[in-house]
Amino acid sequence: MTHAIDGMWQNSYGSQMRLSVQKDGLLLGDYSSTTGSSGRYLIIGYVSGHEPNPSLGQGVVISIYWRSVERSAPDASWHWVSTYCGQLQANQQMEVINSLVASTQFEQIIVGDYIDKLGFHKVESNVNLQPFELSIKGEHPDLINGTWSDPSNALSIQLAVTNPELGIVSGSASFQQQCFPIYGFTDTHRADLDLQSLSISGLIPNDKQPISISGTLDVVSQQLNVSAWLGNGTAPEESYLQASMSAWVLNKSSK
Template identity: 40%
Template sequence: MSQDLNGSWVNSYGSKMDLSVVDQGGIVGQYSSTTGSTGIYSVIGQCSPNVPMTGYGLPVVLCIYWHPVNSETPDESWHWVSTYCGQLLETGELSVTNSLVATCDFNGFSAGDYIDKLSFQKVSSTPDPFVSSSNAKPEGYTFNNPIASEWIGVNPDVQLGLTVTDSLYGLVRGVVEYQDTIIILRGFTDTAVDGLGRQSISVCGYMSGRDVPLSLSGWLDLSNNSLQLSRWIANATSPDNVYYQSDVESWLLSKK
């Protein structure tokens, strides 16, 4: 099946991504970068659990935390996250918009959001073994963290709850109420923010009523406790309408 996300993927930069689809379209994986900083990074994602209509892509969102799970020399990019939003086309190409959230300066880049279009081709139907990235705690264990709270949207009307479940690699779980739908979220946040003004976050889930994967990415402004997020939705499209595959909306939330 050409629209199977399981396996190893390589983009034009030579970076490699290994993905495995689990229950209800959930995705786990890892990313091996050859550009900028190098390392192996954790991936959490979501695709539609349903087979797409003939001629349409399989919508997918992926969250990446640029803190390597292997031993590397620390740098400021370890604070950054990305969201990939797009679809797996019938041709077998994985086409995504990369939204990189840089919360501090590094290597000539200033803090901000950076947008890029990426294309991946499958090189193997079996993903490489994953490097473990979790200092696992008992079920229900959570950590105190500035982002672990209840949040309410200024515009649009949304409610978001977040908990940090891994302090070393920034694993996050959450629930968002949006458009009369409750969406379970998983992803990452930067947990080493001492001396920084922003804390990055990228989480994703599945909006069952619309059959679309959703991602929230952005940062917590630590100076005023405001959460500034981009809401990404991945749409399934025909090849002629791929420009419509990534839908983004700005959210501003405050702590309850």
């Protein structure tokens, strides 16, 4: 089945991303950047359960790990992640909020979250994506592994690194009394940094609403400080409501 979001998309900076919907709204792809450090980066995300139409857009969230999978000179930005949250409209225009998590300083950019609005238009409908493994066999120890919760928001997530070379992490989330799978990225090449970046995405089952959670693990305090982004499908004239964000602090369960 072909989906409206399948294909190659380009933004105003000239960067391109290739997307393909898998089973149950899972979105896989890659991103080629022409700004800052250049390279090819992997994408994992989710789309809402309906195709866009003139009266209602399709919610979308995307997780990106800014560690290039092609040969290029590494730099400090390779530790960063992003969450894209927004929607695709029926006119094949996609607008997202880019929440960039800079977990280490790079040139003039200090540690922090950076917010930008990006617009994409489709430039090609058919693309040949190189497959990548979400999970490889064996145990992959990492500080991010385990169950993390914020009781005040009735939220818990269970995480495990499943492909350490690509930084892929998977697991499950419990939110709004619903359980669902989550996939995304964490900085498995953190080395001696004090912060480990994380961006994971999922689909809340009842409303088929995409959610992405991004932020950093503070290695010293052992707390996850994250922002949760919900992708809302809206009418074109209400697109200012397409992304909503909540801030959470999660602690690891001792069990």
